Amino acid sequence: MTLKQLLEPSKTRVNQFLQQQLSDYPHLSSNLAAAMQHGLLLGGKRVRPHLLFSIGELCQANAATLNWLAAAVESVHAYSLIHDDLPAMDDDELRRGQPTCHIAFDEATAILAGDALQTLAFEWVSQPLPEVSAQRQLKIVQQLALASGAQGMCGGQALDIEATRQQLSEQQLAQIHQHKTGALIQAAANMAVLAGNDEAQQYLPAFSRFAADLGLAFQVQDDILDEIGQTEALGKPQGSDSAAEKATYVRLLGLQGAQQRRQQLHESALHALSTIPYNTTSLAQLANVLLNRDH
Template identity: 55%
Template sequence: MLADAIIEYQQRVDAQLKQHLSGLDDHAATLKAAMTHGALIGGKRIRPFLVYSVGTMLNVPLHKLDACAAAIECIHAYSLIHDDLPAMDDDHLRRGQPTVHIAFDEASAILAGDALQTLAFDILSQPIEGLTAQQQLKLVATLAKASGYQGMCGGQAIDLASEGKRIDLATLTRLHNKKTGALIRCAVEMALICTDASDKDSAAMLEYADAIGLAFQVQDDILDITATTEELGKPQGSDTQSDKSTFPQLLGLEGAQETAQQLVEDALSALKTLPYNSQLIADFARYIIERRV
């Protein structure tokens, strides 16, 4: 069931992204191609999956969730394009394919990231059937906060400033709650905005989101050590080569694995309080630390 849902939602958000990108005119054809390369290079589509699966659990029709799923994936794609730049992580491979600045050039990669970021908010600002203007404004504000200084960008800045240094566990956790966790939490929060879940149920869902967001990053750190370059689609051991602080570095590999498992247990505990069928997102929480890519 989970595997089928992941594929279904991957295909759905990819169709949405293709529609939005193909709808752009060709006055800057190279930029459009770079945006398309960065957005459609592949990937797990974790954030759109959460938008769709949480929304479906809350009885939100899929068409009301399409804009949220496409917008958050545009933000994620832009972040990866910029992360791969020489000034950041300087990666040449992403999901087994050349990164945007390698396939095109650095200037095109910077502009592609910028344009995907603004496309996200363009998508959310268009009328969405079944949502009020107040709901859409809240969606825009939520994604902006998760993407910017208070979220992903702020976390990336801490990450860059921490290279070559030994930071403590609290700082590493705060870093990744922003850099990785903020957009994962945002995906769940956007689904909640599209419905009328109670404050109690919303709090439980956000507790789930925070736990799996951190678990996702812990597993990424583990895979950087244990997976192959072929499995990762990028060079194995890149975090070590960049002299970054990681959970296995601070806790040991076994300690990091235990932490990831505990975070998943925390996520599952939060779901037990919900009056919905949460089996799919419970299975997804387990998948977070069982995946090899």
């Protein structure tokens, strides 16, 4: 099974839900609404919603509640991409083959759309949700906030900017990935467990560990695929040229070292699953397909 096939049902589910919620939303400005929709529905694999749905179902969370939580996580993810693409940041004109938000609209609108998508995530997780106690829902909001801000995604992005052209240790590289992308993936897992039944709460650390290992292994695999892609396409040796500017696992550990690191993380992720007395085959399958993908 390919990654695309595996993620397809979750992708359809979250995209339909997002489309519906954005069209029902009482927007003040149709221009801002269009830019938010552009950012949120431009595409994307929807790995985070798939992880959240899979864990939430194992923990017997309410399906409607999971839709809202997945929508909130994707809204934070979408806002971060819109702002990362801005001229002052990565200055990207294309994402997933489409014009980025500040190209399709303008820079001011893209800044505002990112801002409003972040807020929207907190509107969604703080509204009344089926079958979640208020105590647990507050923890869900807290998870999302901690994962997104200065001690999570934003902090990781700041570290990443500072690290450009610097020599990093593997630990520093891991720290960047764990915050810039890992924190939100881990939050998606934690939020799904928190929406689940009482019994499931004791397995929160194990699900969280699984998500953290999976998130980091995904980044290592990204670096490996970049390297293989470059070597195959351009016939260049490993770690040369443009890759020299940016620290990667392959650059730090070599191709074989990076593959070993990915393998260790994959094993650690599966070990975390082994401590959970549910049928976690769907999560093992996600890890397998995600970490053995070839593009």
